[in-house]
Amino acid sequence: MLKVKNLHASVGDKEILKGLDIEVKAGEIHAVMGPNGSGKSTLSSVLAGRDEYEVTAGEVDYLGKELLELNPEERSWEGIFLAFQYPVEIPGVSNINFLKTAINERRKYFEQEPIAAKDFLKMVKEKSTLVELSDKLKNRSVNVGFSGGEKKRNEIFQMAMLEPKLSILDETDSGLDIDALRIVAHGVNTLKSKHNATILITHYQRLLDYIIPDFVHVLYDGRIIKTGGKELALELEEKGYDWLTKAKA
Amino acid sequence: MAYSEDDLKQDLVDQEYEFGFTTDVDSEKIPKGLTEETVRIISSKKEEPEWLLEYRLKAFRVFQGMTEPDWAHVTYEKPSLQDIVFYSAPKPKKELASLDEVDPEILKTMERLGISLEEQKKLTGVAVDFVMDSVSVATSFKEKLGELGIIFCSFSEAVKDHPDLVKKYLGTVVPSSDNYYAALNSAVFSDGSFCYIPKGTKCPMELSTYFRINESGTGQFERTLLIADKGSYVSYLEGCTAPQRDENQLHAAVVELIALDDAEIKYSTVQNWYPGDKDGVGGVFNFVTKRGVCEQNAKISWTQVETGSAITWKYPSCILKGNNSVGEFYSVAVTNNHQMADTGTKMLHVGKNTKSTIISKGISAGNSHNSYRGLVKIGKGADNSRNFSQCDSLLMTDTCGAHTYPYIECENSTAQLEHEATTSKIGEDQKFYCLQRGIGEEKAISLIVNGYAKEVLNKLPMEFAVEAQKLLEISLEGSVG
Numbered sequence: 001m002l003k004v005k006n007l008h009a010s011v012g013d014k015e016i017l018k019g020l021d022i023e024v025k026a027g028e029i030h031a032v033m034g035p036n037g038s039g040k041s042t043l044s045s046v047l048a049g050r051d052e053y054e055v056t057a058g059e060v061d062y063l064g065k066e067l068l069e070l071n072p073e074e075r076s077w078e079g080i081f082l083a084f085q086y087p088v089e090i091p092g093v094s095n096i097n098f099l100k101t102a103i104n105e106r107r108k109y110f111e112q113e114p115i116a117a118k119d120f121l122k123m124v125k126e127k128s129t130l131v132e133l134s135d136k137l138k139n140r141s142v143n144v145g146f147s148g149g150e151k152k153r154n155e156i157f158q159m160a161m162l163e164p165k166l167s168i169l170d171e172t173d174s175g176l177d178i179d180a181l182r183i184v185a186h187g188v189n190t191l192k193s194k195h196n197a198t199i200l201i202t203h204y205q206r207l208l209d210y211i212i213p214d215f216v217h218v219l220y221d222g223r224i225i226k227t228g229g230k231e232l233a234l235e236l237e238e239k240g241y242d243w244l245t246k247a248k249a
Numbered sequence: 250m251a252y253s254e255d256d257l258k259q260d261l262v263d264q265e266y267e268f269g270f271t272t273d274v275d276s277e278k279i280p281k282g283l284t285e286e287t288v289r290i291i292s293s294k295k296e297e298p299e300w301l302l303e304y305r306l307k308a309f310r311v312f313q314g315m316t317e318p319d320w321a322h323v324t325y326e327k328p329s330l331q332d333i334v335f336y337s338a339p340k341p342k343k344e345l346a347s348l349d350e351v352d353p354e355i356l357k358t359m360e361r362l363g364i365s366l367e368e369q370k371k372l373t374g375v376a377v378d379f380v381m382d383s384v385s386v387a388t389s390f391k392e393k394l395g396e397l398g399i400i401f402c403s404f405s406e407a408v409k410d411h412p413d414l415v416k417k418y419l420g421t422v423v424p425s426s427d428n429y430y431a432a433l434n435s436a437v438f439s440d441g442s443f444c445y446i447p448k449g450t451k452c453p454m455e456l457s458t459y460f461r462i463n464e465s466g467t468g469q470f471e472r473t474l475l476i477a478d479k480g481s482y483v484s485y486l487e488g489c490t491a492p493q494r495d496e497n498q499l500h501a502a503v504v505e506l507i508a509l510d511d512a513e514i515k516y517s518t519v520q521n522w523y524p525g526d527k528d529g530v531g532g533v534f535n536f537v538t539k540r541g542v543c544e545q546n547a548k549i550s551w552t553q554v555e556t557g558s559a560i561t562w563k564y565p566s567c568i569l570k571g572n573n574s575v576g577e578f579y580s581v582a583v584t585n586n587h588q589m590a591d592t593g594t595k596m597l598h599v600g601k602n603t604k605s606t607i608i609s610k611g612i613s614a615g616n617s618h619n620s621y622r623g624l625v626k627i628g629k630g631a632d633n634s635r636n637f638s639q640c641d642s643l644l645m646t647d648t649c650g651a652h653t654y655p656y657i658e659c660e661n662s663t664a665q666l667e668h669e670a671t672t673s674k675i676g677e678d679q680k681f682y683c684l685q686r687g688i689g690e691e692k693a694i695s696l697i698v699n700g701y702a703k704e705v706l707n708k709l710p711m712e713f714a715v716e717a718q719k720l721l722e723i724s725l726e727g728s729v730g
Contacts (some may be wrong), residue, residue: 048685052677076687088682092700101696102686109687141700158686 007058018222027194034219079165083155090142127160149180156187173207185210205237308425308435321591400445407443422505430501430536441472446481457486471502477512488519506541522557529587532559545571556724566595569603584617593623598631607638614645620652695722
């Protein structure tokens with residue numbers, strides 16, 4: 001589904017990704033771990049197409065398309081979803097209206113009629129149960145006045161509604177208490193299928209107790225320096241990153 | 250009786266009038282320029298009574314002694330009044346019994362504006378008085394309103410059919426000496442709308458008027474007079490769209506609202522005059538004086554969505570004369586490209602326990618300038634009066650400007666005043682969040698802006714709110730910096 005080859009990206013003069021490779025197939029869950037400043041969030045931003053990041057070299061193949069040629073909304077329509085580390089607030093725009101607009105814009109792209117109100121509401125009901133999102137939150141302005149946990153649950157709700165092929169969860173576990181973490185993990189696990197894939201970007205092993213990855217990658221200084229199974233995460237938890245990074249340095 | 254010198258003079262004057270009538274009779278236009286003669290011709294063309302001619306002439310004399318104000322934060326080339334045609338009427342100007350008799354061309358224009366009368370007639374709850382150029386061409390729902398004693402007609406008709414009401418209230422809220430443009434309007438106003446709601450009557454439908462500038466080079470001087478008698482209620486909608494035009498067009502309207510004891514007037518405007526092209530060429534100059542007076546326990550609520558005009562100069566205001574009266578002002582003003590808007594309100598608290606609310610949302614894009622200018626004045630006798638003001642500005646680009654000029658004058662120590670103001674720039678983070686969800690840039694901007702303006706849009710009647718949202722979207726097309 002996703003093949004990243006020798007990806008280099010920088011912000012301003014600073015190179016952050018320095019030749020990153022990763023391959024993700026449908027049905028897989030990949031965890032990308034690494035210390036602060038290793039380039040984890042840059043990876044998610046570059047894949048989603050944020051324009052502050054300049055890609056200086058490398059290729060990204062997504063379902064046979066050159067991902068880097070697509071603008072951010074096209075990537076979204078083609079099935080890429082980014083759950084933000086810090087979801088933004090949009091005052092005056094209800095969560096529901098926001099999602100309806102998003103869904104209909106994608107339908108327009110695929111030359112489909114706007115979604116029928118009845119189907120939309122049915123979908124909202126079904127998907128919001130998944131992340132235990134209350135009616136009150138659904139109708140409030142996007143993320144305005146939401147607690148940290150509610151914002152993250154709302155991200156997963158949006159993910160459920162948009163039914164992406166490739167989801168990138170950027171530090172979705174940060175700032176979550178154990179209950180919220182469990183809810184978020186339940187959502188992600190339920191949405192998992194053999195047709196979609198997930199990249200979990202995280203600091204901690206904790207999330208991986210709830211969402212079992214097929215692969216764990218260690219990102220350090222802009223490159224993947226080690227790839228393993230789920231046991232790698234446990235090893236990292238125990239030993240920290242030093243044993244890997246020192247060997248590399 | 251001998252033919253005296255005086256008689257000769259009179260004959261010459263009369264002849265001049267005749268000349269005035271006959272020139273350009275085909276186009277129903279009078280010659281360009283403004284003189285006392287122009288005023289007389291307009292009055293006479295409209296077959297007005299003597300008192301109204303006197304009113305106009307008095308205003309004209311006051312106007313001659315005035316100079317164009319320059320305190321607003323706008324710059325423009327002052328329109329030359331001698332190049333303006335002060336009166337024109339679309340043809341045919343005969344009594345129409347039904348829509349079938351309306352010029353098909355005019356009907357077509359109305360349809361393009363999305364307000365075809367066929368549709369409007371079917372719509373329950375909306376009566377339309379369509380003003381094209383200066384003369385009303387079609388009025389509907391008149392009978393239905395008539396049953397309730399509600400008068401809703403063109404200003405000219407009101408002068409003919411209800412002269413006492415017009416005479417009693419005309420110029421009582423906006424005196425002709427009020428300001429340069431109000432004086433000009435009082436001298437040469439062409440037509441407009443008149444509305445009277447009888448005592449204790451709740452007007453069952455939204456009253457709406459669509460204004461439109463049609464003929465090139467024709468100034469529009471609309472006059473609106475709305476009287477809500479004791480204990481009555483009315484919601485009035487005014488909206489306008491204008492076709493593209495290269496030369497500047499002057500629009501100087503006067504709107505007077507009178508809310509008698511316990512009455513309530515809700516006045517909503519969607520203004521979309523031609524704003525000029527991307528380089529700031531052309532566009533309508535909109536210099537409007539809107540003001541209402543509230544008697545005891547009365548309420549006036551102004552809601553406006555301003556997206557058009559090259560220059561906007563407009564301050565819908567409330568004189569809170571009666572005790573316990575309430576004034577409200579909700580505004581969204583959008584400027585793009587080279588538009589300049591200086592708009593706001595005046596809340597003049599005179600009576601005791603008077604309350605006013607001001608919510609102003611400015612949106613600036615392109616190279617435009619958007620100013621809020623407001624005055625809250627608490628008079629000596631206005632015990633326990635309250636005001637809340639909130640002025641927000643949203644900037645879309647680095648090249649636009651937002652300015653806020655709030656004036657507060659308080660002469661009573663029991664009053665409570667609050668003022669809040671914010672300025673923000675549309676966030677890259679907000680935009681990217683929308684893009685990532687598959688909402689393209691234009692749509693994202695529209696969504697964010699509509700969210701920002703929601704507090705005000707919510708005050709509009711339903712059908713207007715939808716139109717207003719579309720307008721915001723269209724107005725900001727291509728504004729993404």
